Amino acid sequence: MTTAQPRRSRPHKTFSAFGDIRRMPSDYEVVTHAQNWTMRKNRTSAFEQNPSSPPNLWFLTYRDHSPLQVEDWDAFRDPDALTYRTYVGLQAEAETKTGGVLEQYAEAGADATLSPGQVSLLTKVFTPSRYLLHGMQQVEAYLGYLAPTSYVTNTAGFATADCLRRVTLVAYRTRELELAHPGAGAGSADRGVWERHEAWQPARKAIEKALIAYDWGEAFTALNLVLAPTLDDVLLRQFKEVSRDNGDQESWLLSSYLEEDSDRRARWSGALARFTLEHRPENEAVLRRWIDRWAPIADAAAAGLGTLLETLPERGRSAREVESGARAKREEFLSGIFSGADVSTGKERAGR
Template sequence: MTDNTKKPRRQRTWSAFGDVKRRPSEYEIVTHGTNWTTRQGRKAPLEQNPSSPANLWFRTYRDGSPLSVEDWESFRDPDKMTYRQYVAVQNEQETKVRGVLDQYADSNADARLHPRWRSVLARLFTPTRYPLHGLQQIHAYFGYMAPSAYITNAATFAAADVLRRVSLVAYRTRELQMAWPEEGFATGEREIWENDAAWQPARKAVENALVTYDWAEAFTAVNLVLLPSLDDLLLRQLREIAHANGDDLTWLLMSFLQVDSKRRDRWSGALAKFAVTEGPGNASVLQGWIDQWSPLADAAVEGLAHVLAAAPEHPHRVMDMVDAARRARAELIDQIGLAQPDTAAG
């Protein structure tokens, strides 16, 4: 007698993706389901008492976040970045940076910088390693807390980007100190960060973000509001004005760093748009956070714009700089389908 019972189809190696009709990409294979704190059937995120402080933290600030999606594993980074690809991309970037640094060091270009421009660098550029360290910590935090490895990996690469930026600022600071040892480079930045009036709104914004425990709000505050605003001033606008003031080295370095900034904007905008599409009510949650953090971002930009406005060449009005930063942030928020709050000064 013939057995006509249909045998179950043999599952393939990538069956964790469900009944898919295609082979997953390398990016998906090395990323999917690798966040062990979100494994199926878990009693708690961590292998300890479900009521332990660490498990309660995850339950409160990740699982209980008002930003909710049924399946965070469906999110994809638009760049599909893996660790292997990230190392290759940044190795190429660092080769270019090293060549530029060597070229300008040999020409002794810093010795020709205008005194007022050196003052701008001392107050605006070299102190940035302090807020950047804080922003790196926030990326590490919400990356660790995120509900999917697709988010964790993107945030981890972003944290590495910020650390690269800190290292580059530190290297440039040392160069300026060697060229102008009496002007406070490498020795005066902490005092500026803690006490210079121009930096205090930015300091307030970063320190408030450091104690924002909900993973999604921390992500929104930094990647959708603070960094898009500050990067427009401290990367794009500073880059243009550095070039006008004969500081071609800073101009080139800012160009390299903008590549990292734009990649962060791409995946951050895609994640926010994914949340809005997949979760009812997520648009209002994100909009509320954007409305809350935008005034802090604008105040931070305005304080620092007063320093950049003191550049001897190619001067800009302070409020024009603030408006430009707001427009840069609005471009990202518009892509998500949300609204830029009206925080412009009169």
């Protein structure tokens, strides 16, 4: 009589990290999933050996204990499903387009033909904006470092690179304007404009406050849901329209290309906010509280920059119009988040 052999457990499949799934993970998921080493389940023994170290306490306080909570952050997906490879390819094409514009207008000597009012707009609004953009870059990098999932770490990392690309373009144009109009203040006076010009101080205050919003959820809300949608409407959409009206087609084209990066950040940020609402309806009160805190700060920044567009001797627009336009754009973006989230699904999920 033979003895029955114990049944062997089936070995894990290659993609067992995804749980019991019935489909092959995408390339995007394979290279992105569970790559955040700072999450507790993936953390090295350093956390257990020294849980009270400053870095571990920082993660515990400003991420793990954030009011913005979801049971499974790894369920989030970037709507564009970007990987490093696809991002580099995408931005290589974008750089080809912007490089072509810069070369074409430089060969035509376009900067020498700009009106005095447009030169003033560029040196008061466009060239000093690199200081604000560098602050935005720092906040995005912080979000990527502190994010509770690698799906957010990657998107925030790409947004950080977008900010650096934009800073680089502004710096390049600053040098071109400095050569074409040496007495206009491009380059030499930009820091003074950023630090002391009355119109820039609300925006400077806004980004400096965002830099000390240590809770990752509040930092995400402050920059990606409130400040960036508001200020990009002023510094990209409205700036390019005024530039076009004043005959500066180069600024219109470059700003149009940069809007593609801004739109991509808005897509994944909106998707992430909706994700938090659908998976935990209580997050709505958390997000609305932060939005209410940061919206007046963003409006003040838009109003301040609006005074610079208002002072154009040619075709400008009123500061009130600038502020209201930026606010309307932000509210449209936020409305899409709260009305588009399937909160009922989240309630059903939470009840199971």
